[in-house]
Amino acid sequence: MNPSLDRPDGDNSGLEQLAQDFREAMRRAVYLVRRLDADGELATTQLSTLKMLGTEGLRVGDIARNLGVKVPSATEQIIKLERLGLAIRRPDPDDSRAVRVVITDDGLAAVAAADRRRNAKLAGALSKLSDVERARLADALPVITRIGGALGPE
Amino acid sequence: MNPSLDRPDGDNSGLEQLAQDFREAMRRAVYLVRRLDADGELATTQLSTLKMLGTEGLRVGDIARNLGVKVPSATEQIIKLERLGLAIRRPDPDDSRAVRVVITDDGLAAVAAADRRRNAKLAGALSKLSDVERARLADALPVITRIGGALGPE
DNA sequence: TCTTGATTGTTAGGTAGCCTAAATGTTAGG
DNA sequence: CCTAACATTTAGGCTACCTAACAATCAAGA
Structure with a gap:
């Protein structure tokens, strides 16, 4: 379907790197949002x-x-x-x-x-x-x- | 300390709007990340x-x-x-x-x-x-x- | 019409991840 | 030494999810 997903490397590595960075940022964001909670x-x-x-x-x-x-x-x-x-x-x-x-x-x-x-x-x-x-x-x-x-x- | 936080309105409303939008986006992001889980x-x-x-x-x-x-x-x-x-x-x-x-x-x-x-x-x-x-x-x-x-x- | 299958929601029971308080063992300063 | 501070674990409890099983209602076709 999507050719960029089938390549062993190349174009796709940029996307996967962005995915990795995004996941890391979202992990931090979860804890950030949690700190907005009050009692x-x-x-x-x-x-x-x-x-x-x-x-x-x-x-x-x-x-x-x-x-x-x-x-x-x-x-x-x-x-x-x-x-x-x-x-x-x-x-x-x-x-x-x-x-x-x-x-x-x-x-x-x-x-x-x-x-x-x-x-x-x-x-x-x-x-x-x-x-x-x-x-x-x-x-x-x-x-x-x-x-x-x-x-x-x- | 921070003057923009003390004003009744004005400058601060932009910040609060951004805060609101950010919280909404993070709410979606949480569910997004949850969907990445596998069994x-x-x-x-x-x-x-x-x-x-x-x-x-x-x-x-x-x-x-x-x-x-x-x-x-x-x-x-x-x-x-x-x-x-x-x-x-x-x-x-x-x-x-x-x-x-x-x-x-x-x-x-x-x-x-x-x-x-x-x-x-x-x-x-x-x-x-x-x-x-x-x-x-x-x-x-x-x-x-x-x-x-x-x-x-x- | 009447039955049957799909849809809407609740109940029951279980899991994961977080918390505070209390217990155990270790270190370090007077 | 003795005591206070520290690192970790244990115990007990909470919340937000989940699946499975149930009850009620709807809708569609024989």
Whole structure:
């Protein structure tokens, strides 16, 4: 299919080197993001989940797909959010098998607070970079998003 | 200290927007990296751990610091690697309290195999990007590494 | 209509990786 | 020596994943 993947060496070594460097950077990024967590606050997964909920309601399967996890894992998160009063499950009017998960006012407030704190903390680190570095970062973010799609839905 | 952090708005909103976009991209990257995992293979954490071991041996505390986890978590990983025959713990000749963790030949082979497979899979995705996109990605990787440092060791 | 297979979600049970607190052994300074 | 600091392991607990098995509902064809 892709000739560059079949060659014993050559063109491909650049791609594999980039892949290697990317993996290393992502490893660091994982620990970086972990350091943004705070104690009494929403966990990263809960925050991500809440942020995709609208007031119209999102189905459990859609939430799972957006998070990149299986349905039971999504259910687990939703139950926790519901216990915290940040989300509500209501029957889907169109399909009685399904459930619509909706964010509450408390949920909206919690998201805003967590986002504010995390962004402020990260902005502190970003402020120590040069303008050139920040520009490079900004240029690369859409590319990173695209790689996820290029890897295939799996 | 940093004036841009104290202003009610203005300069800072750019930083916070970048922070927000960065967090979103990293969220996707986490799921991306997770999709590189394969079944019978080394887990990501084990791979990272093995890769930092030399034949001279690394101490448990150093491994923990490099991984960004607490010492008992590192011990846990090391015990697993030892059971798999990929690493060995030997007494530190200079300090009897300490332990030197060394990679074995099987460990080296396992790292090489896992790296090869993961890089190939990721390179497949990278090959679908344009040259410009790949260049942007490459330029940003060192920046991402630097952000980790700028956030502080914590 | 009625049955059958696919779809949606939850429940049950298990694993991996992380944490804190407490225990063990070692070193080094007064 | 004695004590404080240090390196590691053990013990116990948490969270976020997973698969398998179940219940309910839908949709399609005999």
